[in-house]
Every structure is written in structure tokens, then in C-alpha cells.
Amino acid sequence: MDLGKLTVDRSTSPAGLEFAPGFNAAVPFIDRHLAEGRGAKVAIRAAGGEVTYAELAASVNRCGNALLKLGLQRGQRLLMVVKDCPEFFYLFWGAIKAGIVPVPLNTLLRADDYRYILQDSACSAIFYSPEFAAEVEPAVAAARPAPPLVFAVEGKARTLRDELAAASPALEAVPAGATAACFWLYSSGSTGRPKGAVHRQRDMVVTSQWYGTEVLGVREDDVCFSAAKLFFAYGLGNGMTFPLWAGATAVLLDGRPTPQSTFETIARFKPTLYFGVPTLYAAQLQALAAGPRPDLSSVRYCVSAGEALPADIFRRWREGTGLTILDGIGSTEALHIFISNRPGDVRPGTSGTLVPGYQARIVTAEGTPAPAGEQGRLQIKGPSTAAYYWNNPEKTAATMLPGDWLDTGDTYVQDETGAYVYCGRSDDMLKVGGIWCSPIEIEGTLVSHPAVLEVAVIGYADAEGLVKPEAWVVLREGQARSPALADQLMQHCKTRLAPYKYPRQIHFVAELPKTATGKIQRFRLRQQAEAAGQGAGAAKA
Numbered sequence: 001m002d003l004g005k006l007t008v009d010r011s012t013s014p015a016g017l018e019f020a021p022g023f024n025a026a027v028p029f030i031d032r033h034l035a036e037g038r039g040a041k042v043a044i045r046a047a048g049g050e051v052t053y054a055e056l057a058a059s060v061n062r063c064g065n066a067l068l069k070l071g072l073q074r075g076q077r078l079l080m081v082v083k084d085c086p087e088f089f090y091l092f093w094g095a096i097k098a099g100i101v102p103v104p105l106n107t108l109l110r111a112d113d114y115r116y117i118l119q120d121s122a123c124s125a126i127f128y129s130p131e132f133a134a135e136v137e138p139a140v141a142a143a144r145p146a147p148p149l150v151f152a153v154e155g156k157a158r159t160l161r162d163e164l165a166a167a168s169p170a171l172e173a174v175p176a177g178a179t180a181a182c183f184w185l186y187s188s189g190s191t192g193r194p195k196g197a198v199h200r201q202r203d204m205v206v207t208s209q210w211y212g213t214e215v216l217g218v219r220e221d222d223v224c225f226s227a228a229k230l231f232f233a234y235g236l237g238n239g240m241t242f243p244l245w246a247g248a249t250a251v252l253l254d255g256r257p258t259p260q261s262t263f264e265t266i267a268r269f270k271p272t273l274y275f276g277v278p279t280l281y282a283a284q285l286q287a288l289a290a291g292p293r294p295d296l297s298s299v300r301y302c303v304s305a306g307e308a309l310p311a312d313i314f315r316r317w318r319e320g321t322g323l324t325i326l327d328g329i330g331s332t333e334a335l336h337i338f339i340s341n342r343p344g345d346v347r348p349g350t351s352g353t354l355v356p357g358y359q360a361r362i363v364t365a366e367g368t369p370a371p372a373g374e375q376g377r378l379q380i381k382g383p384s385t386a387a388y389y390w391n392n393p394e395k396t397a398a399t400m401l402p403g404d405w406l407d408t409g410d411t412y413v414q415d416e417t418g419a420y421v422y423c424g425r426s427d428d429m430l431k432v433g434g435i436w437c438s439p440i441e442i443e444g445t446l447v448s449h450p451a452v453l454e455v456a457v458i459g460y461a462d463a464e465g466l467v468k469p470e471a472w473v474v475l476r477e478g479q480a481r482s483p484a485l486a487d488q489l490m491q492h493c494k495t496r497l498a499p500y501k502y503p504r505q506i507h508f509v510a511e512l513p514k515t516a517t518g519k520i521q522r523f524r525l526r527q528q529a530e531a532a533g534q535g536a537g538a539a540k541a
Contacts (some may be wrong), residue, residue, distance in 0.1 A: 003027050003173045005420045007385050017205060017383070022175030025182055025201045026097035030060050031173070038247050044086050045223070045269050046252040051086050053247075059086070059164060061171035063094025066163035070125070070149055074099035074174060077121045079186065080116070081105050081128040081136050081146070084230050084252040087153045087160060089240065091127055096182055096201075099174035104231045106435070107132055107338040108498040114139030117186055117194055118147060120391055125149035127160055171395055178202040184390065185233055187332035197333050198392035206384040207237050207336035208245035210357040215342050216303065216326070218273065222248040225271035225299070227280055228434060229258035234305050237336040238275035247402065259287035263294035270298035277306040278433035281313050281325065282464040296321055305330050305337055306434020308422040310465030311349035328352055329422065333399065333406055335384045339420050350419035351412075356383035360420070361405075362412055370413075375423050377488050378412040379405045407420070426520055430469055432457040433500045439522070442469055442493065442501055451479045456512050456520045457503060460529050471503035472525050474512060481508040 003024040033039070039054035051059070071079065078095050080102055082088045088104070095102040103121060105114070107129075114136055118126065125148050128136040134153070140150050153160045176182070182201040186194040212218045226238030230252075243250040251269045255261055257280060266274060274296075276284075281304060286295075302317070302325040307528065309327035317325055328340030329351040339360065341352035354360055362376040363369060370376030385406045388396040399407050411423040430437050439457035446455040454474040459467040473489065486506035493502035513524040 003175055008207040017202065017209065019202060021177070021179035023178045023201055024097060024176045025204055026060065027173050027382075028205065029223070029241065030057050030093050030097070030445070031243075032440040033057070033247055035399045036247070036271070040243075041247070042249050043244070044089065044250050044252060046085060046254065048085070051089075056086075056089060058169040059090045060093040060097060060171050062102075062164045062167040063090040063160075064098035064171045065094075065167040066160075067095060067100055067125075068098050070163070072098070072100050072124055075181070076125075077101045077103050079103045079105055079117065079121065079123045079126040080231075081107055081126065081132045082126075082153060082230075083107060083129040083131060083254045084235075084239065084355040085153070085254050086252070087129075089231050090164065092183070092240075097171060097173045099176065101181055101183060103186070104236070105497070106231050107229065108435075108500065109135065110496065110498060111135045111138040111142070111193065113498075115142045117143075117196075118143040120194075121184070123147050123198060125151070126152060127151045129153050130155040153436055171263065176201050179387075181387070185231075185236075185335075185386075187334050189343065195392050195395055197386035198390055199335060199384075199386050203335050203384040204237075204241045205245070206357065206382070208241045210384075211328075211337050211340065211355050212237065212242035212245055214356050215337075215340055216242070216301070216306070217343060218242045218246045218248060218271070221249040222246060222273055222477060223251060223269065223271040224248055224273045224275070224298075225251040225253070225262075225265060225269065226275040227253065227262050228277055228306065229257075230249070230384060232306070232434070233332045234277075234330060234434065235275070235337050238273075238303070254389055259284045263296075265286070266299065267295045272298055272300045273303065274299050274301075275303045275305075276325075278304055278309045278313060278464075279433045279466050281309070281317055282466060284314055285313065285320060295321060300325055301326055301343060303328070307431045308351065313464060314348040326352075328355075329408075329410070329420070331406075331408055333386045334380060334382065334408075335386075337430060338380050338384075347417065347419045350415065350421050352506055353419055355382075362414065373416075375411050375413045377426050378408045378410045378420070380408060381405045425459075426479075428458070430457075430467055432459075432468060435498075435500055437469070437498070437501045439469065442471065442497065442503060445493050446471055446473065446489060446494050446503075448496075449489055451475055451485060452489070453477075454512055456522055456525055458522050458525050458529070460505070462504070468504040469501065470507065470529070472507045472509050472512060474509060 003022050033053040042050045043053045043056045044051040092102045164210050179200050184196045224243045226235045228235035304325050304327045326341045328337035330337035338358040339351045359381040411426050442457045443455045453476045456472045460470050513521040
């Protein structure tokens, strides 16, 4: 039985795809390339060397066999706190091929977040890169119960690499099915606690075909470099599934993406497609203005998602580099981009138009269709959306709606050309550097400082038009306002939260606006910030 067989024909089904019974996603993404003669082609390029498609397939099989030998069983969860490296591919696809569920995690989280996910997922194993040991190992020690299998990828007494070396390079894919659970991605929740979106075997095929191939035009001779990391839904597609689907080459950067590191990676590996986020594009523009022009001649298109791309950054990037950024919107729950600008149809300041295979509607607060030209909640429908949130029926019911609609939580409007224009979040969640974060979590961290009595956190657009958190703080009696204290509060957050979450500005105020029942009115703080202008009464980092 060919578990990887599928046909691409939009006339045959709403999804435009027909899957074989028992479909296992590892077969078309990994095994297919050997049958199609790509064994000697380079699949992955990284600072540590190259991996061919034949070597990738063998290592995936070794990993699947190693996981089974360690006692992992079908349907059990395997957490991954792994940097962008070939071992990420081996673990992810080896697990899927063996019927195990991989769960890539944000490598910027803190120990308490990992502890929570360890317990929430009821995982059977966690694998981590040694760079993240300082957060992962305390989380494992505190988790109740702790996972039975804990492995470093390298650098410890017993590692994944050791297990791979001892495992067989031959493995038959476990039968699954197009709608069977395949992998999870954890997304931040409104309470600050992550929630696990359960994705199906078909979902990566859908995004790779309908967006990667049909919109972006990824082809076999492409070289894809994603500054957005593989643990993102966005980065997972850019840096892994799109190149594997097309038989192309993925370039991996295992360190932090900075203007210098990304420009150096582009100059060294010559990618044809470059994937970034607006915050990084803004930083790269500053670097371009300050230094010599990097060699970007290999790049055909740039892509942006994670947060809305300001039209001014689009314009300055094209003027400064000669390259076009294709902006779009996606989500963890939808797996990748479902509305996008595209080659030959770029509309700056908008998210573009629908990707094939998806539907969208804009609704009022009451759930009725919003009148033409009016803002409302964006809901989308497509065959890549997650089945449900693990262990969270209330949030599942609120987000995964009847008729297979997904509430994105974003406010949108369609302009006169039919393009979708982002108007902000429908709730108080913030997207910073392309990653969701909860103001409640930041507020809780600030309140833990002995000088703070009350605090509210909102998002405010910086000079580049990108959203950053800022905090409005009421101090305890006897505490004096000062720039030094503001710096201290920022440092307090930096040492306790993921790096992107710290407030970029601190506003000291006598009181916070509240309702009659005592609920903080964040919208009033946003109005005050807009009226005063950014920086009024603030201490900057």
C-alpha cells in the first residue's frame, strides 16, 4: 500500500486533494524524493555541512527506529526544544513516520512554560538542544509527572546522535490517514498559558501545495532561507515543508536571526527565497543605512508574515534592495498563510487576497456578516486548520466554529479592490516580533516586583509601525518615579520572560482607568497613548 499517494486536482474535492487510505505525511515529504531520483541532491545546507535527500531519508528512518526502540508508542507525544538544525528534521519526520506525534516548542520560553507544557501534553519524551538546557532541565525536574525519556540532541552522556548511530536506516511508514493527528504546535493563550493545536496528516500538504507552490511558486531549483525559526508555524513551512515538498533546498541558521547573521547567511548560501518578519526587516533597513550593502542578488522574492507589514517598510525595502516583500497573514491554527500578496499582485499596506483553497468572512460582534467596507472579526475556512486544542474544550469551541470555520481573533476590513486590510487584534493579545504574547503574563511579572502596585500592558506601534508592549505602572506608596526604576523593571522582565516580551516603555501613572467593577480599561490607555504621542511620560529601554 502506497501511504504517500495523493492527487492534486481542485475539481475532485473542496480541498483539491485526494489522499490514499492510511496516508502518512512522511512518505511524500521524505521518501518520495528517492523514488524520483533526488537522493544525491542537497536537501539541507547549514553552517555544519550539507545533508542530501538520501542522507535525510536514512536519518529520518534511523530516528523513527530509535524512538520505537526507546519504547515510544503510536500516538504518544514527543516534545522538541530544538534549534534549527538537521536533527530537527530527523526528529520531526522520524516521529511522524513511526506514528509518534512530534510537538516542536518555542525555544525562547522559560522553565515554567516548559513545565506547564510537559504536564499539559502528557508527553512521553522531550528532546532538546544543549543551548536550552538552563530552561529545559529545571522544567523537567519540576514537572509532575516528569516524562520518562529526556534526551539532549548532543553534548551529553547519552544523546540523540548516539541513538541514531545505533539504529537501522530502514523503516516502513506507519499507516495513519489524511485526517489523523500528525503533530502539534503550541500557541499562546489569552491567559498567558500555551494551548496545543492538533494538526492532521494532510495539513502540511495543503499549505505546501496551495501557498508554497501555487502562490509563492516554490520550485525544485529554489533555495529557501527562513529567518523565522522552525518552531513557528510560519517557519516550519518556510524552512522545511515548502522546500521538501518541491524537492528544493533548505538553508538553516541555528543562531539568533540578526541583520548581520541573516545578511551573512544570504551571502554565503545564496537563497532564492527569503522569509522574514516585519521587525527583522525594520532592523535590516537600519543596518543597510549604516553599513555597506550586502549581497542579496540571489533572492527572487522576500516574504513576510507573523504581524502586519507596514507599507512604509515595504516601500523602503524595495527602494533599498530592489526586492519585493510579499506580505500575508497566517496562524498557528491554520498552519501557514491563508491570505497573501503574490508575485504580480502586490498591494502594500494590505495582507493581500485569499490563497486558493481557503474561504474568509468578516463578521460583526454578533456574528453576522459585516457590511461591505466595515471592520469585523476575520474568520477563515480551509483544509489546513487544526482539529482542536488539546485538553481545552472551551477554547476549542470559541475558536473552531461550526462548519469548520476558524475565528482568527483579528479585526479586518476589505478595501475596494478586495484586498484584506489588518486593523488590529480583536482582543488584548499582542503580536511582538511575529510571536503572540499575553499582556496578562507581562503584568504578572511586573507586579511581582516590590515597587509595583498595579500595572496594565498594551501594544503600541513604534516608529516603524510595529507593535511593541508598553506598561502603565502604579507604584507602591513611598516609591519614587525615575528612569533608573524604569530600567530596573525592564530588566526584571527580561530575566523572567522570553526576550521579546519585555515592555519597551514604562509609563508611571497615579491610577489606571477602570470600569465600575474594577476591570482595567486597556482601550483607554491606548487612546491616551495615541493622544499623547509615543514617549510622553515614558522611560525607554
